[in-house]
Amino acid sequence: MTTSPSHAPSYYAATAVGASARPCLAGDRDVDICVIGAGYTGLSAALHLAQNGRSVAVVEEKRIGWGASGRNGGQLHSGQRLDQHTLETWLGEAEARALFDLAEEAKRQVKAAIRDERIDCDWHDGLIHAIHRRRLIAPARREIDHLRTRYGYDGITWLDHDDLATVIGSERYLCGWRDASAGHLHPLNFALGLARTAEAAGATIYEGTRAVRIGEQARRVVTTDGGTIRASDVIVAVNGYGSGLAPRFEARIMPMNNYLIATEPLGDRLATLIPGLEAVADSRFVVHYWRPSGDGRLIFGGGETYSTAFPADLARFVRPHLVDVYPGLQDVRIDYAWGGTLALSMAKMPVMRRLGPGLYACGGYTGHGVAIANLAGKLMAEAVLGDTARFDVFARIPARSFPGGRLMRFPLLVLAMFWYGLLDRL
Secondary structure, eight states, X not given: OOSOOOOOSXXXXXXXXXXXXXOOOOEEEEEEEEEEOOSHHHHHHHHHHHHTTOOEEEEOSSOTTOSGGGTSOOEEOSSOSSOHHHHHHHHOHHHHHHHHHXXXXXXXXXXXXXXXXXXXXXXXXXXXXEEOSGGGHHHHHHHHHHHHHHHOOOOEEEEOHHHHHHHHSOSSOSEEEEEEEEEEOOHHHHHHHHHHHHHHHTOEEESSOOEEEEOOSSSEEEEESSEEEEEEEEEXXXXXXXXXXXXXXXXXXXXXXXXXXXXXXXXXXXXXXOTXXXXXXXXXXXXXXXXXXXXXXXXXXXXXXXXXXXXXXXXHHHHHHHHHHOGGGTTOOEEEXXXXXXXXXXXXXXXXXXXXXXXXXXXXXXXXXXHXXXXXXXXXXXXXXXXXXXXXXXXXXXXXXXXXXXXXXXXXXHHHHHHHHHHHHO
């Protein structure tokens, strides 16, 4: 391959800043570390390794941020995907607290990169959680009280029905809360900014370069369709786009498609919907999530499919979910519609593993990748550099393989998603 492919069509690709193509690998290279995948995880790992004086080559089959990192809902959440009560019951208070502290660091890491590197990615503070079922209210209140009293986290404000309706412009939900230290951004522009920072630190990024095999030698050889890279350590950071490079790891995460739309610019209407311009996510298992864009659109994600193929008309597919929340937007024009693939794990927690000497992988962020994927790259870089303490906090989390192996895991996911989707609607 001699040229890099285009970014997948989306609002983010259409408004990308500094998306010039990088060269493909042509020939053989010898470096300290090879990173496979130029999403948040891989770029963060490359940045931190390069800043510590290591030579780093990143190989990306498509483009920087081509996968979930450049197509997601752009929401930066607090905490892990599981609440602290659940983590304490499962892992014990010490491990749960360590995971909470790391999640807080993940938010700070993203915000610091935006601030210090002046990444133009439409950052805005604030994320609102909206509860759609009465049975979920008491657990939410209990978790918020727990975070305040036991963790000293006071960035949360409870919203009753009327308060919530005022700040999100919809009567659809019962109540919720605002998280002031969370927020939202343009995910592809953040990835591109992270890439430029990694390159400035000395990392080299090859686009349009597919890794096809990782050798078992003490000094590993990564074979690509454009040449080979010899490295002491290899980091696999492909998340939902795995292609058999690390089959034992891939069996522990499940690819899943999600879909988004971007409306026409809404002008003054946007301020009547979300006057504080925060992001919003609801309590469904198959989450509805939305946020204002930097140019005054509403970006909305929702809906699930039970096929590896995307719906033929994505705008038509997502629009009913938008209208369920905002009936007044029934006739709004949809300017962009796109889909992408994320990855989830059985436990709804990232799977971070050392797969063998000099071989690391992480994925399965289950919707919390903006924060946690960036942190994961940093923690894997620390492990490569010899400090595994924080890496091991995640590596100790049990991670079962999906039942049925690679052939049967998708049909089982279909059954599970159908069941949980039905519960959302009942």
